[in-house]
Amino acid sequence: MSRLCVVVPAYNESDGLREFHARLSAVLDRLDVDGEVLYVDDGSRDDTWSVLRTLRDADPRVSLLKLSRNFGKELALTAGIDATDADAVVVIDADLQDPPELIPELVAGWKQGYDVVSAQRIAREGETWLKRLTAALFYRLLERSMPTRVPRDTGDFRLLSRRAVDATNSLRERHRLMKGLFAWIGFPQLSVPYRREARFAGRSKWSYWRLWNLALEGLTSFTIAPLRLASYLGAAVALFRFPGRRAVAVLLTDPSRRTTPVPPGGG
Numbered sequence: 390m391s392r393l394c395v396v397v398p399a400y401n402e403s404d405g406l407r408e409f410h411a412r413l414s415a416v417l418d419r420l421d422v423d424g425e426v427l428y429v430d431d432g433s434r435d436d437t438w439s440v441l442r443t444l445r446d447a448d449p450r451v452s453l454l455k456l457s458r459n460f461g462k463e464l465a466l467t468a469g470i471d472a473t474d475a476d477a478v479v480v481i482d483a484d485l486q487d488p489p490e491l492i493p494e495l496v497a498g499w500k501q502g503y504d505v506v507s508a509q510r511i512a513r514e515g516e517t518w519l520k521r522l523t524a525a526l527f528y529r530l531l532e533r534s535m536p537t538r539v540p541r542d543t544g545d546f547r548l549l550s551r552r553a554v555d556a557t558n559s560l561r562e563r564h565r566l567m568k569g570l571f572a573w574i575g576f577p578q579l580s581v582p583y584r585r586e587a588r589f590a591g592r593s594k595w596s597y598w599r600l601w602n603l604a605l606e607g608l609t610s611f612t613i614a615p616l617r618l619a620s621y622l623g624a625a626v627a628l629f630r631f632p633g634r635r636a637v638a639v640l641l642t643d644p645s646r647r648t649t650p651v652p653p654g655g656g
Contacts, residue, residue, distance in 0.1 A: 391422045393496065394475035395489075398429045398465035402483045403436040410444050410451075413481075413489040417450065420496060422476075425450045428483075429469040432459035466545060471558055478549045486585050487546040494581050495548035504550040504576035510585045552576065 395413065399406065410426070417424035428441050428451065438455060445451040454472055456465060470478055477499055481487050491508055498506035549557065553576055 396469035431465040505578040507547040
């Protein structure tokens with residue numbers, strides 16, 4: 390029977406982990422594949438690790454990976470995907486904004502022959518209008534600046550086949566935008582729409598400053614659009630300044646074109 394591993398990065402998620410695992414376990418019980426869960430503790434400062442150990446002791450399908458410090462979600466995902474040898478991998482956050490109950494639909498897409506089955510948000514509950522607006526702008530800017538199509542309004546919640554996992558693992562960039570890497574590897578891809586819920590517990594770890602830095606890092610490390618923009622601006626500045634420099638050079642080399650200042654009072 391095929392094996393499915395659910396990779397769950399967690400950073401300071403102790404308040405909601407038990408509820409998340411209860412819902413995820415119920416989903417795994419219904420699947421016709423062997424399901425397992427890999428939690429990646431991304432250097433949490435609360436009781437996340439203690440809660441994860443309790444879950445592991447109670448459920449033999451659970452395995453744990455603890456990072457030495459907080460490396461950020463992109464690298465936590467990378468570590469989790471690297472560590473599993475399952476036939477397919479589902480990536481999902483632990484905050485219950487992404488419903489584990491959607492996993493059977495992702496698995497169904499995989500069984501139809503798709504290597505990447507993404508969950509595409511059609512609504513974002515519990516988020517401010519500014520968060521929704523900036524997210525929409527980011528995805529559309531990413532879509533226009535990348536040569537590879539990145540699905541709109543699609544986070545990291547998705548299923549990857551074994552060959553999609555292997556292709557992703559072969560890309561060892563230090564600055565990683567997983568959404569872009571998942572799209573860049575190619576292979577048949579499918580999107581499954583869903584409504585994103587509000588967080589079950591706690592607060593988002595993504596401040597606007599951190600989101601801005603993630604977007605900036607993704608755009609600068611995964612596309613050449615910023616380099617092109619810098620080249621265009623440099624060329625425009627050079628063309629704008631060139632006539633002025635030529636005029637100064639003419640005045641310095643041609644004395645007949647120089648003017649003599651007239652003192653006050655005439656003369």
